[in-house]
Amino acid sequence: MNAFNGRGVLAIYLFEMSRFNRTFWQSLVAPVITTSLYFIVFGAAIGSRMGELDGVHYGAFIVPGLIMLSVLTESLNNASFGIYLPRFTGTIYEVLSAPVSPFEMVLGYVGAATTKSMILGMVILATATLFVPLSIAHPFWMVAFLVLTAATFCLFGFILGIWANGFEQLQFVPMLVITPLTFLGGAFYSIDMLPGAWRTVSLFNPVVYLISGFRWAFYGTADVAVGVSLSATLGFFLACLGIVWWIFRTGYRLKN
Amino acid sequence: MRRAWPSPARAVPPILSIRALTKTYASGLQALKPVDLEIGKGEIFALLGPNGAGKTTLISIVCGIVTPTSGEVRVQGFDILKDYRETRARIGLVPQELHTDMFVTVWNTVRFSRGLFGKPADPAHLEKVLRELSLWDKRDDRIMTLSGGMKRRVLIAKALAHEPEILFLDEPTAGVDVELRRDMWALVRTLRESGVTIILTTHYIEEAEEMADRVGVISKGELILVEEKTALMKKLGKKQLTLHLQEPMAEIPAALVAWRLVLKNGGCELEYTFDARDERVGIPALLKRLGELGVEYRDLHTAQSSLEEIFVSLVSERR
Structure with a gap:
């Protein structure tokens, strides 16, 4: 037996991707339609009456935030559902009894969820070009931020899927935590527009750093320094990795 | 032709060796008291016991689903914790409950199982397994459309997809009709003829009586008896x-x-x-x-x- 079960990782990855194909409308089309509605309402209807923000047309300004909103939500949903469903149906027994290491298991599940989020992010970006003129100042960093954010929130979703003991708990964090934090994290505005006290409060919102860094990759302007954004995202990624490591070390909600 | 299994003092090294295995759950329930057991290659071993006796816990530990509290389990000399890749690759498990992904086709689920266990794609082997289980005609059907008996067959097909040397059958014929039960018994004998070691738990004593070479009786986490079936019946009957x-x-x-x-x-x-x-x-x-x-x-x-x-x-x- 090889030290790395690549076929096992591929099996999990392809299985998860096939679920993405089976739920095409829910996974891809629904978020694209929702984002298009945002562009129509905020970009065209309201945005046409607003001036530029940081030298960027309002419709284009909200593109990074909207991509982040979808990527964060879908990363959590895809990854949490991907691991929660086999726990719920009991099919997790097969993965746990297979010659697959915890790292390979995470690579398969989180890798597939990250791929789905990347596809979604790219499709929304392509959709955005239909509504607003777009330019990307730092394409490499744009992709890097997207990959890092998607992978981080997929890891977070994986943790959520292992923690959750019901579908309600599974929906709790994306609906009641991530969506509000994204809306308040500068998806539709620059936090510089907020009064001083609220701007300080906003800096405690981790999503601010994700959106700010991502927006910097598009337009070269940011609410917080790009190095701080990158460090915050990396820090969250490492924290999620640490929790996943602990889960497998203790068997938390996976093994008795 | 049925063959009697040699006595525990056999010369052939055991394919499965369990030494002083215990399991105490976080709730404090001691599911397994120190259990010692050896299973020989090609043997059909039936583990009997009432509900909650520790049968599934024992199987789950060997398969890697439950973590043991203490003791040692070796599969062909490999430790289940240190050499888990080696041991798990040799084991197939058919769980008691019908755990299947309902939206997947029969073919895709057995292909997934083979890949998960690190084996290269082998459509000919998967076809053979599906044909032996009368599932070949259902290969493109989603599992949700199959009857309970067919789902049970799918679980067996998944467990056999990676060509295991040891097959655990946890209550394999629970809730299946007489015809399917007979089919499964025939399949188990065929597997044994090909060298697969089979360990089954069952409530149907008839099943153990029909198939097993040796019988183990577990009660309250304690393996109270391990004996050749014929000798057991002769001794205690x-x-x-x-x-x-x-x-x-x-x-x-x-x-x-x-x-x-x-x-x-x-x-x-x-x-x-x-x-x-x-x-x-x-x-x-x-x-x-x-x-x-x-x-x-x-x-x-x-x-x-x-x-x-x-x-x-x-x-x-x-x-």
Whole structure:
């Protein structure tokens, strides 16, 4: 037996991707339609009456935030559902009894969820070009931020899927935590527009750093320094990795 | 042809070796007291026990689903914790519950199972497995459209997809019809002929009696007995001789006290219970004495206790 079960990782990855194909409308089309509605309402209807923000047309300004909103939500949903469903149906027994290491298991599940989020992010970006003129100042960093954010929130979703003991708990964090934090994290505005006290409060919102860094990759302007954004995202990624490591070390909600 | 499994003192190294295995859950429940067990290659071993006895816990530990509290489990010499890739690659598990991904086709789910266990794609092997389980015609059907019996077959197909050397069957025929049960027994024998070691847990004693080479009885986490099935039945099996008398008998004559006979059915039947392992069962002497006493009988029959009765007797003794 090889030290790395690549076929096992591929099996999990392809299985998860096939679920993405089976739920095409829910996974891809629904978020694209929702984002298009945002562009129509905020970009065209309201945005046409607003001036530029940081030298960027309002419709284009909200593109990074909207991509982040979808990527964060879908990363959590895809990854949490991907691991929660086999726990719920009991099919997790097969993965746990297979010659697959915890790292390979995470690579398969989180890798597939990250791929789905990347596809979604790219499709929304392509959709955005239909509504607003777009330019990307730092394409490499744009992709890097997207990959890092998607992978981080997929890891977070994986943790959520292992923690959750019901579908309600599974929906709790994306609906009641991530969506509000994204809306308040500068998806539709620059936090510089907020009064001083609220701007300080906003800096405690981790999503601010994700959106700010991502927006910097598009337009070269940011609410917080790009190095701080990158460090915050990396820090969250490492924290999620640490929790996943602990889960497998203790068997938390996976093994008795 | 059935073959008897050699005694535990066999020369062939065991394919599965369990030493002082214990499991205590976080709730404090001690599911397994120190368990020692060896299974030989190609053996069919039946693990019997009431609900909550520790059967599934034992299987789950060997398969890597449950973490042991202490003890050691080796599969072909490999430790299940340190060498988990080696051990798990050799094991197939058919769980008790019908755990399947309902939206996936039969073909895709067995292909997934093979890949998960690190084996290269082999459509010919998967086709063989599906044909043997009468699933080939259903290969493009989603699992949700299959009957319960067919889903059970799918679970077996998944467990066999990676060509395991040891197959664990946890209550394999629970809730399946007689025909499917017979099919599964035939499949198990075919697998054994190909060298696969089979360990099954069951509530159906008939199943163990039909298939197993050796039987283990587990009760309250303790393996109270491991014995060759035929030897077990010979050792512990009770036999009964029932004589249907021509005339009802009011009481047992004093001359027959030595046989500890029981009068039944209003004195119309005389029942003699004896131990099958006892060479001096005394039937000829009993019949001779009955003749001397002028007790006539119109019919007689003997019955041997089933494995089920032996199992119930063993477990109830522990309670």
